Amino acid sequence: MSLKAAVHPHDVGLPPEVVGKRKRFRGIGYVMLLIAVLTAVPGWGIYGVSFLDPYKMHGKPLMQAAMGYALLIVSSITLVLGLWYLLLAQVRRLARMVEGPAVPEVAPPQPRCGNCGWPCDAPDRFCRHCGKSLGGAMGAGGVIVSGKVGGG
Numbered sequence: 001m002s003l004k005a006a007v008h009p010h011d012v013g014l015p016p017e018v019v020g021k022r023k024r025f026r027g028i029g030y031v032m033l034l035i036a037v038l039t040a041v042p043g044w045g046i047y048g049v050s051f052l053d054p055y056k057m058h059g060k061p062l063m064q065a066a067m068g069y070a071l072l073i074v075s076s077i078t079l080v081l082g083l084w085y086l087l088l089a090q091v092r093r094l095a096r097m098v099e100g101p102a103v104p105e106v107a108p109p110q111p112r113c114g115n116c117g118w119p120c121d122a123p124d125r126f127c128r129h130c131g132k133s134l135g136g137a138m139g140a141g142g143v144i145v146s147g148k149v150g151g152g
Helices: 016-052 062-099
Strands: none
16 A cells, blocks of 8 residues: 655645645745744743833843844744745745746748749848749738738
């Protein structure tokens, strides 16, 4: 009996390499958010004591307040990075959905001389290869048949 790896419902139909990157980005994002919460709790506790009652901090070393501020800075940085990685995971999914299959661009057919079949440009009145008259302006289809504009 083989156990299939659990696929996130949003990853259904995506290529395996995209699923792997999204899974990795989500994992990194969740770890960063966990670190942000775990450093914010003691950081705000120490910051609150130093801000609300500075007289309690009078006898304590200044390093304790610096440690509280450092924890809040680490918490802020990891919060931003965690949200960034979660956003990257979502963008990977959306990019794959929007990208879709490549549609080749179809160029309009190039007009050709009805006498020799040589390609000509729209403003040409005479064939550059055989010199025959192209019969005036180009038509909608762009094919010149027997010296006259054809196509439409």
